[in-house]
Amino acid sequence: SQELEQSPQSLIVQEGKNLTINCTSSKTLYGLYWYKQKYGEGLIFLMMLQKGGEEKSHEKITAKLDEKKQQSSLHITASQPSHAGIYLCGADRGYKGNAGNMLTFGGGTRLMVKP
């Protein structure tokens, strides 16, 4: 099965600082998804990366997938208290026909932003 390791497990930053969260896979990533979860709530989709070397940005968040498609990073620029939450990476396996094709998730990175 595909294992996703996220680092760090938790992070406390001062408001305004930049930060990076990493997601590493034991196998090639066919699709890498980043979600944000607030405590006790659902998962909010942030970005999806599918091609080696791909980079996407939305507001102050940038996600990259490396050329080998085994590692992704999520970078937040000038962090704000609203960025606080748990960031999860999820991965697609290769296409399996009509079989499950579910995402598997990393353990999450808990981000706190101090005002």
Place this chain on the structure above:
Amino acid sequence: EPEVTQTPSHQVTQMGQEVILRCVPISNHLYFYWYRQILGQKVEFLVSFYNNEISEKSEIFDDQFSVERPDGSNFTLKIRSTKLEDSAMYFCAGRQWWGEKLFFGSGTQLSVL
């Protein structure tokens, strides 16, 4: 943006009781999923559902669990005889196709006493 709707948001039950968690997926989605997250742990896959049948299930999804989508809209997860260790947040999710964005509901927090 369309939403996946889950009810109830919280469910408290006694051990051994049956519970049904309900989800209304987005109308044009074809794949449906249940995930769960025990407090402080990973989001874990339970089951996927396509073309009105289970397409894959995890080891967690044993005989005590079942899913159905009887009327083409509501997608339900039933736990026949709940155990203490079933206490978790249960998420319904759906997407149109492999490689597409997976939409999650806001979850049902199940507490088994």
